[in-house]
Amino acid sequence: MSKGLKVYFIRHAESYNNYMKLTHRESYESYREIDPVLTSVGQDQATKLGEYMKKNWKNFEIQCVYTSPMIRTLQTAKFAFDGIDAKREVWTDIYEVRGPRRNGVPFPGSTRSQLLKMFPEFEIPNEVNENGWFFKETVETLEEAETRAKNLWNRLIGYANNKEYPFTSIALITHGKFLNFLFYFLLKEWIYKGNAFFEPLLNFYNTGVSQVILRKDLTLLESMDKVGHLPVPPRHKGGYN
Secondary structure, eight states: OOOOEEEEEEEOOOBHHHHHHHHOGGGHHHHOOSSOOBOHHHHHHHHHHHHHHHHTHHHHOOOEEEEOSSHHHHHHHHHHTTTOOOEEEEOTTSOOTTOSEETTEEOOOOOHHHHHHHOTTSBOOTTOBTTBSOOOSSOOOHHHHHHHHHHHHHHHHHHHTOTTOOOSEEEEEEOHHHHHHHHHHHHOOOOEETTTEEOOOOEEETTOEEEEEEETTEEEEEEEEEOTTSSSOOSOEEEOO
């Protein structure tokens, strides 16, 4: 049997918004930034993840890392994959559920020039332009996020079954709530909510690593939300709430 495509799903390290949600829960929305950076704790988390991968490289051998166009995922990849010979690429469809926003108002996100200046080692897709990359007139709905997660699974399964796809081990650095939707499809643990919509009940640690192997007609969940690379579990766990 083919070894298939090994995919590491990684939640970004601790961001400013994660910290503010812990310390200012009641007034969080008034403090949150549209596209926050990592805290110093988050930078250390990402660095430790990178050190762990290097020490155990035979278990990873990641050839390409994909990140959302949000600053916290790009910074996580920058710290974690420092010194690791892997391709770096931005995918604009693995952003956090609802997209960049403040008080219910959507924002376009970082521009192409801004991302190239901050992260020159990353391949930036053409859909990121000088106006940004998120161009919806309203924040993303949960139903739209559900469809986006389903489409991503279909793309990854397509890569796993495509002999021309150049990689056998990849990482996706994304976000807690979007991971929630992704694993909701994988695990098929559906909780009925309302008349037509289901929502999963999963949370993910900052820099938590989940490993999935995709083979023809078979998906294997090898591990989920592992944080053994950190001396203590992260103080923030996000996704469902």
